[in-house]
Amino acid sequence: MNKLKHALLIPILGLALFSCQDDEDVNFDAPVISEFQFGEGGTHATDGTAYRGSDLHLEAEILAEATVASITLTIHGHDLVVGEGEEEWDFSQTYTDEKYLVRNPTFHEHVDIPANAPAGEYHITLEVTDEAGNTSEVEGHLEVLSLVTISGLEMDETVARGNDFHVEFMINAVHGIHQVSVDIHAHGVTPGAGEVEWEFEEIYEEGYHGLTEAEFHEHIDVPANAPAGEYHITFSIEDEEGNIQEFESHIDVTA
Structure with missing residues (x-):
């Protein structure tokens, strides 16, 4: 009989401990962004260069302990001179697609670069926020060239x-x-x-x-x-x- 009581007591204690853990706040580490690569879209290049009037390919691996809530991509120029017929180009978009609102998604997008964007160096930031409120970002530099x-x-x-x-x-x-x-x-x-x-x-x-x-x-x-x-x-x-x-x-x- 004592052995039976002891056997029944173990799962009950386990349930109690599990319940206590659910009641406590769980601390998640911030997302980790790796393999952030970008380049000319037509060839899925990763050399950090692309052409105006074409598209830019971007890709990154995201390791997230908590479910991803959003991914924000921003691109802006570095003190570029806007020539005749050109227009200043800045890009910002927040992605909340279903494929990204998971743990450990792969970010993969193509962004059109206007044909009249000034050629030169651009700064890229990729920011990932999870449902626990943790945010991580990674930066890079893109060289936009003329075709x-x-x-x-x-x-x-x-x-x-x-x-x-x-x-x-x-x-x-x-x-x-x-x-x-x-x-x-x-x-x-x-x-x-x-x-x-x-x-x-x-x-x-x-x-x-x-x-x-x-x-x-x-x-x-x-x-x-x-x-x-x-x-x-x-x-x-x-x-x-x-x-x-x-x-x-x-x-x-x-x-």
């Missing part, structure tokens, strides 16, 4: 009318070059006797079309009867997906 970039411009500063001037620069286009356009027009120049107003528009494809990297190297003729003065030049590089990168320069035409 089309131009570098190493070399061009004559002056040209005598009746001669040609030289221009060259390097083009890198992730999706390949479609065409290069050159537009030249005068800045308030009035033609004199025997002179004819000069404007130049030309599209260059041969030797450039389809290449992801090319050196633009051309010589442009200036008519002998073009008015002397300052001329404005716009170079436009369009890639195979319609993304356009422009830059401007000037040249003085002399008599």
Whole structure:
């Protein structure tokens, strides 16, 4: 009989202890965020670079003792200069999708980067909050690049009318070059006797079309009867997906 009482007493004591534990507050450690990776979305890259006009892939592993309540992602630029045709870009979103409101979720999202966002360095913060009120965050830096970039411009500063001037620069286009356009027009120049107003528009494809990297190297003729003065030049590089990168320069035409 004593043995039976003892056997019955053990589960009763266990239930009592379990009940006491339920009544006490349980302390959960804050979530742990690891393997935070991000990069160009099309290839699920993890090198910390992406392209404007494309999407950004982000992924992280979250170890949470308590159920996750929310995940917040913020992206903002580091004192970036906003150029002509560009708009400042900041991103902030809180994710409360069902797939994340669990213990130990994997964060996986794609964020669109506007085509007119300034290129440069951006700061990324991923913050995780659990149902116990614990919060953890991890930070990183993203380099936003242009799908089309131009570098190493070399061009004559002056040209005598009746001669040609030289221009060259390097083009890198992730999706390949479609065409290069050159537009030249005068800045308030009035033609004199025997002179004819000069404007130049030309599209260059041969030797450039389809290449992801090319050196633009051309010589442009200036008519002998073009008015002397300052001329404005716009170079436009369009890639195979319609993304356009422009830059401007000037040249003085002399008599």
